[in-house]
Amino acid sequence: MAKIPQDTYEEVREFALLITNAVMADDDVLRETHYSAFHAYYERQACAGRCHPFLLETLADYTDDERLALDYYEQALCASKQLKEPIHTILIAIGERHRIAKRFEIAETYLRGGRVEAERCGDLEMVKEAENLLAKNNSTCFE
DSSP, X not given: OOOOOHHHHHHHHHHHXXXXXXXXXXXHHHHHHXXXXXXXXXXXXXXXXXXXXXXXXXHHHTOOXXXXXXXXXXXXXXXXXXXXXXXXXXXXXXXXXXXXXXXXXXXXXXXXXXXXXXXXXXOXXXXXXXXXXXXXXXXXXXX
């Protein structure tokens, strides 16, 4: 399993905090400013060949455009598989995006796969998250 480079981890963490704080303050302008800076960082890293799956997954997490977010998640999934890194958080995030978009069958597939992978990795918190999302998915698809 490849380790997230410390500088990448710190930068991504800082952007995530800035964006989250802007969202919590209900400041759309500040949120967009921080997201744009984060995206520029992503582009610099991609051009330098340093686009770690953690960066791609976090970028997807904060991307409002559903199609673009799913594209980033798919890139993160491919990169994680190449590096033999865990993929469960990515699968669960993809499943959640599909659930929100009311694509319940697709969501179920990703959420179940994410749950299995989380269990395999011993990530009990994400097992529980996947189970909660599966329960929501199953209850919402019958409404």
